[in-house]
Amino acid sequence: MKRLNKSKLAWALALAVAPGILNAGPIKFDFKDPKKVNNVVFLLDAPLESISGTATGVSGTVSFDPAKPMETTGKIVLTTSSLHVDNPAMKDHMHGEGWMHVSKFPTIEFVAEKLTGVRTSGTTTTATIAGKLTVKGVTKKVNVPVRLTYLKGQLIKRNRVPGDLLVLRSDFTIKRSDYGINAGNKEEKVSEKIELKLRVAGAAPR
């Protein structure tokens, strides 16, 4: 009788745990965000002028395994036509041929290939992403610091559907000259260094 009860208990436990085991593994997070919360802030601090702007045309997918964050891979895409500064003349110049040439280069892409220096504390993982950044058709290898926050079961609070959220924050700097953004011109007004602040969240509905 006791043996039978133990066996039943073991089966019950196995059945209870099975869905969790079956769900284990990388989760695919979609970063398309119609609410336009996902954004990139860009800052250029030149001697004569400081320029700041935003871009909200973020999309892409990231594959993240909470148990193995070092295996995170994915791609974040930014639509260049969403680059915005409050001054309309400056925005026209920025979108024009001389600078970002958005009609010819409609996207900026970052492909994450490998995470190094991974440290996880609770729901937050910090690491350095090795990847490839493509701006104006020029692709360069970059290493950027990243902070990933895995919010299990929090998607229902945001999108009213069950699922998880992955929040990705990264601050890094690129050079205009590396990507052919009007290199060497007007550096007294438009800084050679562009500070980028990536603030995005991906959703994985269940």
Add this chain to the structure above:
Amino acid sequence: MIGCSGLVLWLVGGLHMGWSKSTETRTEIDEVTGLEYPVTENKYVLGVELLGATLVVSGGLFGLSLAFRNPTRPDKQPGAETSSTQL
């Protein structure tokens, strides 16, 4: 008048020290993720370049008004000067 209008518009716009802008971006925080995100709304804010332009134009017009002032105004006539001197 032009200079005063420019100054008033600049003051109403919040003494904005940058270029004129047709939108204003403020930052909000997403409650669930804690992410800061920009919210852009259409709002014209006068910048220092247009404030400067209005002041230059008004100063120029003031200068022109002095250069082309009418020399035969009643208070400048010889009789008027004599009477004021006598007083």
